[in-house]
Amino acid sequence: MIAWQNQTAARLHNGLLWALGALCGIALTATLARIFAPEAWLWGAILCAAMAARLLRGAAAKTSTITPPASSKSNLATTQDLKSAFDNREIRPHFQPQVSLSDGRITGMEALARWHHPSQGMVPPLAFLSSVAQAQLWHKLTDTILHDSLSAMRDLEDAGIFVPQVGVNFAQSDLEHPQLVTRILWALDQFDLQPNRLSVEVLESVVVQDAQSPVRHAVNSLAKLGCHIDLDDFGTAQNPFDSLRQLHIDRMKIDRSFVFNIDKDPKKQDMLAAVVLMAQRLNLDTIAEGIETDAERRVVQKLGCGHAQGYGIGRPMPLDQLQNWALQYQQAPHPHTSPAKLA
Incomplete structure (x- = not known):
């Protein structure tokens, strides 16, 4: 390699x-x-x-x-394999928690697709997402993750755990679909949830397009409905400021490349401080992705970042494990100072 x-x-x-x-x-x-x-x-x-x-x-x-990974030793999944996986509910979301860096509250979770293969075990996304796209089943994947994520919000509330919002990733093909807004509204209504309980996560590289593109129209339409809009992997596109200017963005998800070893890199600290200051001037919230160590968390907290997500907070996990994690986290005396110990 x-x-x-x-x-x-x-x-x-x-x-x-x-x-x-x-x-x-x-x-x-x-x-x-x-x-x-x-x-x-x-x-x-x-x-x-x-x-x-x-x-x-x-x-x-x-x-x-x-x-x-062991799963990549097999052949690419066929269309029939994937259809069977959806029918049998083998493909479903795992949830990675997000927490406030000011008071430690659980402020959200991101839904990430996982394939629980009956013979290969857990199949990571890199091993099957390209097959989903080739089989033209991407909308099926998005609808599945969206449905299960909103259902999880209801299940968590029934268990006495309130998570303000769940983030679902939407690809370019999703955002270009003419019925996207209708599909999302139907799903929210099915679980009696308000639009502000859903965070629409869009890659910065996807929305940096012509102002009249279907993608930008969809994003702005969802924002007007009340959905939160998270700009994912901020800092990786060629012109990140254009998307901030023309889209109704609520929060910037700062790419993990800014965060990795930030406690040991003064230049990264200066860069993150500048990004956070810009976000504050634009009335945007911020979340640092890829927090893996307590030292990284302390630095991004000191620099004013609003929220954190990463293995140092909690790994992506199925709903039942997330419930247990959340109950332990909420019972900790100072959850925002030592989240990694509960992951």
Whole structure:
């Protein structure tokens, strides 16, 4: 596995300098072809690219071995496999909690798709989401996760646990669907939930489009209905400020690349402080993704970030485990100071 990153500056015609970066992940098929299926190669390349983006720290290249998940040793899921998985409720959400950094309250949760395969066990998203797209079942996936997430909100309330909102990820194809708003309203009505209980999570790279695009129209329509709009992976698109200017955004989800090892990186601290200040000026809330250590949590809390999400708070978990986690978390004397101990 090879991770490569290059960064240089280009001078534009007006004399301005723009820093341009490129990264590449390569999984060597010579060592994988006899052992792993094609999706393992893709998995390795994606992992490499992530390494280049987050771990190289100025180095030109890095090589290492990879260990694909056990599920990637099988063939790509067929359309029939996926249809059966949906029919049998094998694909369902796990929930990752989000907490306030000011008082420790549970302020939300993000729904993340997982496949509970009857013979392969837990299949990670990278091993089946591309197959879902190829089988043209993405809308089925979104409707399944949306339905189960809103149902989970009701179940949590019945258990005496109030979670203000659940975040559901919507892909570009979802946002371009002409019946999206109707589908969401129907689902909310089915569980007697107000629109403000749903957080529509959209990738920054998806919404940075023409102002008249169906995506922007859908996002703004959902915002007018009262749904919360979370701009996911903020800081990764080419022009993040355009989306803030033209969309009804409620909260910026700060990409984990800003957070990783932030306690050891003063430049990252300065960058995050600037992002938080900008959000405050725009009356936007903020949530830091990828919190893994208590040191990272303390730094983002000190810099004024509003909420936190990550393995250091709680891993994605099925609903029954989330209920147990939430009950323990709420009973802790100072939950906002030591959430990692309960994960």
